[in-house]
Amino acid sequence: MYNCALCSIHACNKKELDKAPQNCPSLDDKMDRIKEIYKDEENAKIAKASALVVSDGYGEKTRLEETIDFARRCQYDNIGIAFCIGLSNKAKILSKILSYNGFTVNSIICKNGAISKDFINIHSNVPMCNPIGQANFLNVAKTDLNIILGLCVGHDSLFIKYSKAPITVFAVKDRVLAHNPLGAIYQSDSYYKDRLFPKSE
Structure with a gap:
């Protein structure tokens, strides 16, 4: 252990x-x-x-500057972005920044395929996320490096499982804490203590 x-x-x-x-x-x-x-x-x-x-x-350097620096040092030219639909505007800006800095950019949204959640036995009007599709399409595009931008817990796991290219994480999904999950850790001994360390009944 x-x-x-x-x-x-x-x-x-x-x-x-x-x-x-x-x-x-x-x-x-x-x-x-x-x-x-x-x-x-x-x-x-x-x-x-x-x-x-x-x-x-x-x-x-910011995380974004470090990502650009890392890609250049590795001579990665074709960058993939696997992003959540909730961060579409951020994905657009990230794509423009990477393109401006000389990279070829391929981006795939989480809702690609418009697959009904009925496919996974969940009844909803909202299509399911398709991280395996995101990985597959970026594999087809032969990306050198893939960037995760705000994929949900679990969806990111499937994307990582099926991506052929190395992956780096730019942002993770946390709808409550403005995509800053460390906020819960910072508050774990105060405001979030009872939520993170629930007392047994």
């Missing part, structure tokens, strides 16, 4: 593995095999580019 979220030592970040707890993944004998995977050409390219994006723009 791994409990990195509950660790207060973080020996991995300090390179002090002699102080690491027994269940620290850094001490696992699989680590050498994991490191070998980074030697794959595509993996090495992504790992290096992302590390340079962090070090060169730390605390200065």
